[in-house]
Amino acid sequence: MSDLLYNDSNIYLFVAVFMLFCGIAGLVYRRTLIGMLVSLELIMNGAGLNLVAINRFISPENPYGLAFTLIIMGIAAAESAIALSIIIIIARRYKHIESGDMKELKY
Amino acid sequence: MMSIGEGIFLFAVAVTMAGALTAIFASSIVHAMLGLIAAMFGVAGLYVYLNSTFLAMMQILIYVGAISILIAFAIMLLGQYPRKSRNFRGILKLLSSLVISLVSVFMFIRFVMANLPKGVAPNFAMTARDIGRLLTDQLILPFELISLLLVVAIIGAVMLSMNSRGDK
Numbered sequence: 001m002s003d004l005l006y007n008d009s010n011i012y013l014f015v016a017v018f019m020l021f022c023g024i025a026g027l028v029y030r031r032t033l034i035g036m037l038v039s040l041e042l043i044m045n046g047a048g049l050n051l052v053a054i055n056r057f058i059s060p061e062n063p064y065g066l067a068f069t070l071i072i073m074g075i076a077a078a079e080s081a082i083a084l085s086i087i088i089i090i091a092r093r094y095k096h097i098e099s100g101d102m103k104e105l106k107y
Numbered sequence: 108m109m110s111i112g113e114g115i116f117l118f119a120v121a122v123t124m125a126g127a128l129t130a131i132f133a134s135s136i137v138h139a140m141l142g143l144i145a146a147m148f149g150v151a152g153l154y155v156y157l158n159s160t161f162l163a164m165m166q167i168l169i170y171v172g173a174i175s176i177l178i179a180f181a182i183m184l185l186g187q188y189p190r191k192s193r194n195f196r197g198i199l200k201l202l203s204s205l206v207i208s209l210v211s212v213f214m215f216i217r218f219v220m221a222n223l224p225k226g227v228a229p230n231f232a233m234t235a236r237d238i239g240r241l242l243t244d245q246l247i248l249p250f251e252l253i254s255l256l257l258v259v260a261i262i263g264a265v266m267l268s269m270n271s272r273g274d275k
Contacts (some may be wrong), residue, residue: 004110004112004113005109005113005116005117006112006113006116006156007228008228009223009228010220010223012153012157013215013219013220013223014215015120015123015124015150015153017211017212017215018123018124018127018212019123019127019146019150020208020211021209021211021212022127022128022130022131022208023127023131024204024207024208024211025131025201025204025205025207025208026130026131026204027204028200028201028203028204028207029131029200029201029204030131032136034136034178034181034182034185035131035136035139037178038130038131038136038140038143038178039130039131041143041170041174041178042127042130042131042143042146045146045147045150045170048150048166049150049153049154052157052159052162053157055231056157056158056159056228056231057223057229058223060229060230060233062237062241063233063237063238063241064241066159066161066162066233066238067238067241067242067246069162070162070238070242071249071250071253073165073166073169073170074169074253074256074257075253075256076169076174077173077174077257077260078256078257078259078260079260080174080177081177081260081261081264082260082263082264082267084177084178084180084264085263085264085267085268086267087181087185088181088184088185088268089267089268091185097185
């Protein structure tokens with residue numbers, strides 16, 4: 001039974017690190033703030049998948065990883081709500097949502 | 108010979124990876140959001156294969172049901188703004204992001220994969236009851252802090268959008 005493909009932890013961890021890969025690449029590569037937020041959600045998703053896979057294969061006797069993944073989901077919801085309201089304010093003020101031109105608070 | 112379960116598993120993996128690639132390389136932001144939704148559905152399928160169906164349902168409810176709808180609302184509210192801006196940065200940023208990401212993949216292959224225990228996968232049967240026990244027993248402080256965080260986020264979002272209505 002254990003030689004089935006979905007009983008191998010490497011595939012789950014590889015998918016998680018691939019989502020982290022895509023998230024970092026999108027965070028650096030995208031110009032608009034909504035695109036960067038989408039990449040950030042990808043990173044959060046990859047972290048959750050990583051925690052659940054580690055919990056299932058390394059320490060299957062308690063559900064700490066599942067509980068922390070639920071907490072990550074709550075944090076992602078709060079973070080995206082705040083980020084989207086900030087993006088809407090920025091769009092009203094600057095008339096665009098490119099991240100490169102917002103440098104009033106940079107120096 | 109591949110069984111049906113393995114085929115569905117590989118399909119979930121492929122949907123996740125294709126969705127993630129679409130989310131970062133699509134030129135239209137709506138297509139990027141659809142790719143993010145596909146990646147979230149794929150991760151929900153992987154949660155089912157990890158014997159945690161409660162988390163799969165929560166993934167679909169919270170991520171696909173709430174967060175992507177929030178992003179869709181933001182795209183609709185800002186419909187006229189992203190059209191004038193270019194979507195991507197230059198080729199140098201792409202190269203630097205690829206370097207950063209490849210370093211993380213290398214670290215994964217070099218250190219994590221070498222230290223994982225081999226052999227038979229253990230049994231794992233955690234139900235929603237066990238998660239609820241843990242959340243209300245030992246993790247009661249983070250659980251309550253999450254509710255506080257959500258209240259602060261709601262009030263903050265409302266205050267931000269109310270106070271900025273007047274000024275131009």
